[in-house]
Amino acid sequence: MPEKARIGLDLFGGDNAPNATLEGAIFALKNNFVDSVYLIGGDQSLKEKIPEELHKKFIFIKAENTVTNNTKPTDVLKLKTSSIYIGNEMMKNGEIDAFVSAGSTGALLAAGTFVCGRIKGIDRPALVIPLPGKKGKVRVLVDGGANAELKPKHFVSLAKEGIAFAKFLGIENPKVKILNIGTEEEKGTKLVKEVSEIFKEDSKIVYDGFVEGRDIFEENVDVIVTDGFTGNTVLKTVEGTAYYILSELKEKISKGGFFAKIGALLMKNALKGLKSSLDYRQYGGTFFLGINGILVKAHGSSDSEAIANALKVAQKAVEEDIVSKIKELL
Amino acid sequence: MPEKARIGLDLFGGDNAPNATLEGAIFALKNNFVDSVYLIGGDQSLKEKIPEELHKKFIFIKAENTVTNNTKPTDVLKLKTSSIYIGNEMMKNGEIDAFVSAGSTGALLAAGTFVCGRIKGIDRPALVIPLPGKKGKVRVLVDGGANAELKPKHFVSLAKEGIAFAKFLGIENPKVKILNIGTEEEKGTKLVKEVSEIFKEDSKIVYDGFVEGRDIFEENVDVIVTDGFTGNTVLKTVEGTAYYILSELKEKISKGGFFAKIGALLMKNALKGLKSSLDYRQYGGTFFLGINGILVKAHGSSDSEAIANALKVAQKAVEEDIVSKIKELL
Numbered sequence: 001m002p003e004k005a006r007i008g009l010d011l012f013g014g015d016n017a018p019n020a021t022l023e024g025a026i027f028a029l030k031n032n033f034v035d036s037v038y039l040i041g042g043d044q045s046l047k048e049k050i051p052e053e054l055h056k057k058f059i060f061i062k063a064e065n066t067v068t069n070n071t072k073p074t075d076v077l078k079l080k081t082s083s084i085y086i087g088n089e090m091m092k093n094g095e096i097d098a099f100v101s102a103g104s105t106g107a108l109l110a111a112g113t114f115v116c117g118r119i120k121g122i123d124r125p126a127l128v129i130p131l132p133g134k135k136g137k138v139r140v141l142v143d144g145g146a147n148a149e150l151k152p153k154h155f156v157s158l159a160k161e162g163i164a165f166a167k168f169l170g171i172e173n174p175k176v177k178i179l180n181i182g183t184e185e186e187k188g189t190k191l192v193k194e195v196s197e198i199f200k201e202d203s204k205i206v207y208d209g210f211v212e213g214r215d216i217f218e219e220n221v222d223v224i225v226t227d228g229f230t231g232n233t234v235l236k237t238v239e240g241t242a243y244y245i246l247s248e249l250k251e252k253i254s255k256g257g258f259f260a261k262i263g264a265l266l267m268k269n270a271l272k273g274l275k276s277s278l279d280y281r282q283y284g285g286t287f288f289l290g291i292n293g294i295l296v297k298a299h300g301s302s303d304s305e306a307i308a309n310a311l312k313v314a315q316k317a318v319e320e321d322i323v324s325k326i327k328e329l330l
Numbered sequence: 331m332p333e334k335a336r337i338g339l340d341l342f343g344g345d346n347a348p349n350a351t352l353e354g355a356i357f358a359l360k361n362n363f364v365d366s367v368y369l370i371g372g373d374q375s376l377k378e379k380i381p382e383e384l385h386k387k388f389i390f391i392k393a394e395n396t397v398t399n400n401t402k403p404t405d406v407l408k409l410k411t412s413s414i415y416i417g418n419e420m421m422k423n424g425e426i427d428a429f430v431s432a433g434s435t436g437a438l439l440a441a442g443t444f445v446c447g448r449i450k451g452i453d454r455p456a457l458v459i460p461l462p463g464k465k466g467k468v469r470v471l472v473d474g475g476a477n478a479e480l481k482p483k484h485f486v487s488l489a490k491e492g493i494a495f496a497k498f499l500g501i502e503n504p505k506v507k508i509l510n511i512g513t514e515e516e517k518g519t520k521l522v523k524e525v526s527e528i529f530k531e532d533s534k535i536v537y538d539g540f541v542e543g544r545d546i547f548e549e550n551v552d553v554i555v556t557d558g559f560t561g562n563t564v565l566k567t568v569e570g571t572a573y574y575i576l577s578e579l580k581e582k583i584s585k586g587g588f589f590a591k592i593g594a595l596l597m598k599n600a601l602k603g604l605k606s607s608l609d610y611r612q613y614g615g616t617f618f619l620g621i622n623g624i625l626v627k628a629h630g631s632s633d634s635e636a637i638a639n640a641l642k643v644a645q646k647a648v649e650e651d652i653v654s655k656i657k658e659l660l
Contacts, residue, residue, distance in 0.1 A: 070514065134574065145511055148519045181475055181562040184400065189478045189559055213566030217574040229519055230563055232511040236543030237564050241571040244464065244547040245604065252600035259596040266593025270582035274575065 004035040005318040007311055008096035010083045011041035012065040013103025015301045018042075021102070022049060024307025029054050033312040038096050041065060041083040061086065067103055069300075073110035084108060088115040091293040098294035098314040100285060102302045108295065109146050109288055116293040119323065121330035124150065124157040125290030126228065127297060128165040129235060133217045140166045140174070141216070141224045144286060145232030152194035155225055159205050161289035162223035164325040168317065171222050173206065179226035179234070180210035195225070204329045213237075246275065284309025287317065289326060294318060334365040335648040337641055338426035340413045341371035342395040343433025345631045348372075351432070352379060354637025359384050363642035368426050371395060371413040391416065397433055399630075403440035414438060418445040421623040428624035428644040430615060432632045438625065439476050439618055446623040449653065451660035454480065454487040455620030456558065457627060458495035459565060463547045470496045470504070471546070471554045474616060475562030482524035485555055489535050491619035492553035494655040498647065501552050503536065509556035509564070510540035525555070534659045543567075576605065614639025617647065619656060624648060 009025055011018045018041070025037045026049075035057070039046070042060040050058060063083040067076055079085055087099040088111045101108055105127065113125055127144035142162040147154070159176045166174035178195055180188040185196075187210065199207040208222075213234060216224055226234070249271075253264045264271070284306060285296035294317045298310035339355055341348045348371070355367045356379075365387070369376070372390040380388060393413040397406055409415055417429040418441045431438055435457065443455055457474035472492040477484070489506045496504035508525055510518040515526075517540065529537040538552075543564060546554055556564070579601075583594045594601070614636060615626035624647045628640035 072516065134577065148511065179563065181478065181559055181566075186402065212570075213563045213568075214570035214573070216567065216570055229511055230560060233509065233543045233560055233564060234567050236511075237546065237567045238543075238571045240542075240544035240546055241568045242575060243544070245572060245575050247464065249600065249604050252603045253597065256597065256600040256603075260600045263593040263596025263598075263600070266589040267583065267586065267597060268593075270579065270586040270590045270593070273582045273586075274579050 005098065005315050006036055006038055006096045007034050007314045007318070008038040008040050008061075008087045008090055008099040009307075009311065010087055010099070010101035010103055011039050011063075012083045013067070013101040013300075014298060015102075016303055017102065020302060020304045021307055022046060023304035024302070025058070025311065026050060026054060027304055028308040028311040029057050031308070033308060034315045037311065038090070040087045040090070040099075061090070063087075067107045069104050071104060071107055073104075073106035076107040076111050077114050084111050085115065088112050088293070088295070091295070092116045097318040098296060100296040100298060100307075100310045100314050102298035102300055102307065102310075105145055105297060108297055112288050112291045112293065112295045116291045116295070118290055119292055119326055119330070122157045122160070122290040122326065124154040125288050126158050126161050127231075127286055128161055128289050129231070129286045130165075130169060131216065131238070133221065134219050137219055138169050138171070139216070139221045139224065140169065140171075141226070141231055141234065142289075143226065143228040143231045144235055145228045146288060147228040149229070150227045152191060152198055155195040156198060156202060156205070157290055158225050159199060159202075159223065160326055160329040162225055163205070163329055164322065165287060165289060166223050167325050168320060168322050174222035175206045175208035176223045176225055177208045177211040177221060179213070179216075179224050179230060181212065183210045183212060191227075284311070284313045287322070289322070292323070294322060335428065335645050336366055336368055336426045337364045337644045337648070338368040338370050338391075338417045338420055338429040339637070339641065340417055340429070340431035340433055341369050341393075342397070342413045343431040343630075344628060345432075346633055347432065350632060350634045351637055352376060353634035354632070355388070355641065356380060356384060357634055358638040358641040359387050361638070363638060364645045367641065368420070370417045370420070370429075391420070393417075397437045399434045401434060401437055403434075403436035406437040406441050407444050414441050415445065418442050418623070418625070421625070422446045427648040428626060430626040430628060430637075430640045430644050432628035432630055432637065432640075434630075435475055435627060438627060442618050442621045442623065442625045446621045446625070448620055449622055449656055449660070452487045452490070452620040452656065454484040455618050456488050456491050457561075457616055458491055458619050459561070459616045460495075460499060461546065461568070463551065464549050467549055468499050468501070469546070469551045469554065470499065470501075471556070471561055471564065472619075473556065473558040473561045474565055475558045476618060477558040479559070480557045482521060482528055485525040486528060486532060486535070487620055488555050489529060489532075489553065490656055490659040492555055493535070493659055494652060495617060495619060496553050497655050498650060498652050504552035505536045505538035506553045506555055507538045507541040507551060509543070509546075509554050509560060511542065513540045513542060521557075614641070614643045617652070619652070622653070624652060
């Protein structure tokens, strides 16, 4: 790695940009999460919002706010002055070491793949997602939504991206499971059965059979492989279920009378702990692994805390050279 | 409907059979959930376990316990003395009005479709699942796992089964949404886009666009249509997430010290209410809609309460003639 990591940050992507983005960058620099931030889309006028002692750690890069959630992924390649395009281009040219964006998943993947290229031997870059689990153990789901449709052979890329990310998160000798609607060999679609056969033959994959949706939080799960349609649906279902349960609990407390309210007050810390263990912001960003570069996707609704954590994981990925972790598996 | 509903019950299917099955039937009869129970697989020797005043409401039908979770669905058609086969055959012959089983989904679907046949105009029977939602509003997910792989045209059957079941649950003018990884028209697989176009053209379907996994519990959701692979994965993910959250909460309480424990005690009713609002047993069984008959699938891990509720919905489906609700849509 370079002596100091140069982390690019897309000022425009995400629901709370640019304010939350800038605040997140300031927080990350104040707390030494990162060495420096290349603010792509920012200019000198932002300096007045930045504490003076951090001025020298900010580099402003001119770029335009032209990619929206409605931009077709392929159209991004024509928007060469957009923050997403320029961030990837700077990474490709070695001007930054990582690029963080809360912008559109499809646009980021298209720009990352087209501009930076794929790692040789990887045919499908994908989104690797850290998920909490029982006894505080983290696990990885891949693909979180980069590739809605895949052929059986493409899942080999996904498995290797998942393994690399699991190692990055500190999981030793990660095992790979395939998400399915049953654990018996004969269950599921033709696709998952074919993927299962391919994984069994690959010496770089420690294949551990099928896993069902109800068991994704179990202790013995390291890497869960599925297509981007199912993976994205699973992630959003987890989010929706958690939100639904917490809102139900809140309602039951409010209707539960005096004792329930006192009880909730006494349990405040436990409830707060629960919420934060499910909070995506604790994990910061996720990665598009498989491209030639460190491309970090922050959640679209990231607040400043989430942006700061995304910058933190980007710095760590530069320090640990996450790309080399995939290459070892090829 | 007949003067009194004749509900068939598979004594053998499910993890807790036959004890929980028999207890569930006794409970259902005691509480007048059903008029009578045809216990398929039962014999007179069970009478000693049944309160005498209920003896005349039980009819014992000889059948064998030959279908397991590992039985290939197509093999069930050869097991003509199995409880699953005989239950469907009796329904086909008009000897019972509905058949309830906690046995294997695949085996039940195969026997139901082959023995009873499909409703004319329906080309894919599917599993319709009631889901709780915000403000106590129920919604329907279809397909819950009957058909892992489907062509676009098959989703029309699913939508109509979902609408019929939503009406059965008391939802007026149910609208149909397609599960997808985004709500914008250009999002998702070729499959969901094609289904969307087909739904727009069907005058019997009030099509309401895409819905993401995170929004399935929202108030404005009536019917969610998806393939059986994704649907089953969503259901199991909801179950896994709920279980994970409640176990985390329990752990946080146990580690939270004195006040957290007192708080949990005071909140006991609220927590209990939460658990029961997420408890599949409250809903009893789900249906394989689309076949010529009322085939109720109880959860594989049903206890006696779940069996009793499954019998209750079977009785209601006979009274309301749920099959005619689908025919209206064809």
